[in-house]
Amino acid sequence: MHALLLSALLAGLGWRLRALTAGAAATAILIGTIILAATGWAGMAALGAFFVGSSAIGRVAPDHTAARGAKGQQRDPWQVLANGGPAALGALLPEAGLWLVTASLAAAAADTWATATGGWSRRPPRNIVTGALVPPGTSGGVTWPGSLGGTVGAWSVGAAVALFAPEWRSLLIAALGIGVAGMLLDSLLGATLQGRFRCDGCGQDTERPVHRCGQMARRTGGLPWLTNDGVNALATGAAAGLGWVAWRMLGPGSAP
Numbered sequence: 430m431h432a433l434l435l436s437a438l439l440a441g442l443g444w445r446l447r448a449l450t451a452g453a454a455a456t457a458i459l460i461g462t463i464i465l466a467a468t469g470w471a472g473m474a475a476l477g478a479f480f481v482g483s484s485a486i487g488r489v490a491p492d493h494t495a496a497r498g499a500k501g502q503q504r505d506p507w508q509v510l511a512n513g514g515p516a517a518l519g520a521l522l523p524e525a526g527l528w529l530v531t532a533s534l535a536a537a538a539a540d541t542w543a544t545a546t547g548g549w550s551r552r553p554p555r556n557i558v559t560g561a562l563v564p565p566g567t568s569g570g571v572t573w574p575g576s577l578g579g580t581v582g583a584w585s586v587g588a589a590v591a592l593f594a595p596e597w598r599s600l601l602i603a604a605l606g607i608g609v610a611g612m613l614l615d616s617l618l619g620a621t622l623q624g625r626f627r628c629d630g631c632g633q634d635t636e637r638p639v640h641r642c643g644q645m646a647r648r649t650g651g652l653p654w655l656t657n658d659g660v661n662a663l664a665t666g667a668a669a670g671l672g673w674v675a676w677r678m679l680g681p682g683s684a685p
């Protein structure tokens with residue numbers, strides 16, 4: 430019951446601050462309740478650090494993505510699910526739950542922080558695969574400020590968990606390593622498999638099959654159904670899996 434109340438309070442705040450749409454706030458309440466009920470305060474600290482940190486850095490950093498037709502600062506239910514869904518599922522795993530939550534949310538935070546802090550880069554991003562310069566906000570594009578910011582984001586989730594968990598050293602290492610790995614995987618998938626489109630009417634590249642002008646865009650690469658949210662979900666899901674591996678290797682039961 431406390432889990433539900435606290436999640437509702439946080440999500441309501443996010444909605445009031447326009448960080449979340451109403452549907453996203455409802456989704457966040459569900460995810461928060463599951464994580465707090467299954468993993469306690471340590472898991473809730475990870476979720477709080479992800480949510481507060483990501484919202485704050487998104488407000489502080491210059492937004493170069495708005496011009497590219499990204500979804501903007503207010504998160505919708507799909508974005509919330511892509512970031513927090515694997516963590517909520519992972520939380521339900523007995524014993525290892527906190528490790529999956531920490532790893533998955535560290536990856537979600539790393540990606541969100543990297544996108545925001547990449548706005549501070551004075552040079553345009555480079556495609557992580559080809560090295561070609563791409564416009565700011567392009568999926569698969571990386572910058573040094575973004576990678577550094579993403580690392581701080583992963584650390585922030587691990588540090589929050591460390592305050593509440595006895596095995597805090599191992600969890601902090603796992604959050605940092607897996608968070609950064611998840612961020613790299615996100616960029617790799619974004620540069621290769623994510624659907625890429627072009628609106629011939631406006632002469633603009635877009636990440637959506639329907640351009641914001643309303644016209645159907647032509648596919649220029651990637652899988653047409655794999656959106657940015659899909660790539661996020663794959664990366665946070667893979668990070669949850671790595672969290673389980675880390676629990677097997679470093680967790681309480683792993684001591685020789």
Ligand SMILES: [Zn+2]
Binds near residue numbers: 630632644
């Ligand atoms: Zn258009």
